[in-house]
Amino acid sequence: MKLSIIVPVYNEIRTVGAVLQAVADALPQVEKEIVLVDDGSTDGTREWLAAEKADGWKSLLKETSLVTVVVVLQPKNRGKGAALREGFYRASGDVMVIQDADLEYDPQDWGEMWRLIDQGRADVVYGSRFYGKPHRVLYFYHLLGNKTISALLNLVCNTTLSDVEVCYKMFRREVWKDMALTCDGFGFEVEFTVKMARSPRRWRLYEVGIAYYGRTYEEGKKISWKDGIRALWLIIWFAIRN
Numbered sequence: 309m310k311l312s313i314i315v316p317v318y319n320e321i322r323t324v325g326a327v328l329q330a331v332a333d334a335l336p337q338v339e340k341e342i343v344l345v346d347d348g349s350t351d352g353t354r355e356w357l358a359a360e361k362a363d364g365w366k367s368l369l370k371e372t373s374l375v376t377v378v379v380v381l382q383p384k385n386r387g388k389g390a391a392l393r394e395g396f397y398r399a400s401g402d403v404m405v406i407q408d409a410d411l412e413y414d415p416q417d418w419g420e421m422w423r424l425i426d427q428g429r430a431d432v433v434y435g436s437r438f439y440g441k442p443h444r445v446l447y448f449y450h451l452l453g454n455k456t457i458s459a460l461l462n463l464v465c466n467t468t469l470s471d472v473e474v475c476y477k478m479f480r481r482e483v484w485k486d487m488a489l490t491c492d493g494f495g496f497e498v499e500f501t502v503k504m505a506r507s508p509r510r511w512r513l514y515e516v517g518i519a520y521y522g523r524t525y526e527e528g529k530k531i532s533w534k535d536g537i538r539a540l541w542l543i544i545w546f547a548i549r550n
Contacts, residue, residue: 309338316408334415347385357381411521414521425478432480432514436517454472457472457540472498473497483511487503
């Protein structure tokens, strides 16, 4: 099977190169397609991507590498959800995984996620930052918000997810094609989860432990408390409409 890695990027000039190298090095025996979606960056990220593309990604890809790269430049900043939708449309893999461009997550954690799908046990695999792997200690209110969002979503979807807001979601292509996504911003996490969990297809859902190397706001973190409030509202909204 072929794995498409969808990487939404917005003003990550300091980390995008290291993230792409880590993605290219992960799962070395698996054919991979990296779909980079720049969401209107203004810090030089777009220019860096254009230069790397023109150079054939020589600093990223090795001669024997099973990796291809697709670059999508959004005309303006629309949000993470909009960038991911565009990436899904451009992807050609049998399986997709989401990778943020900020070094908070390590692609080496894909191994167990991929195994569950490759062996036919799972259709969707979420990472979880709460299963005992290294986890940077940061903001209590972020933890409280995540736990509240996860608890409410589990209530309306009858699931037992521990980390709904996690970046790492790996899933078969058919899962994405089964839903119509509309959220442009960080509400994507809730929308995807509710529509997946409440699908008549009854997708087989797993969680695995992953490490989390979180950033502070001074280091570039973008999500805020307003996104948490919106997530709680969206759980009810999508639960009623689906």
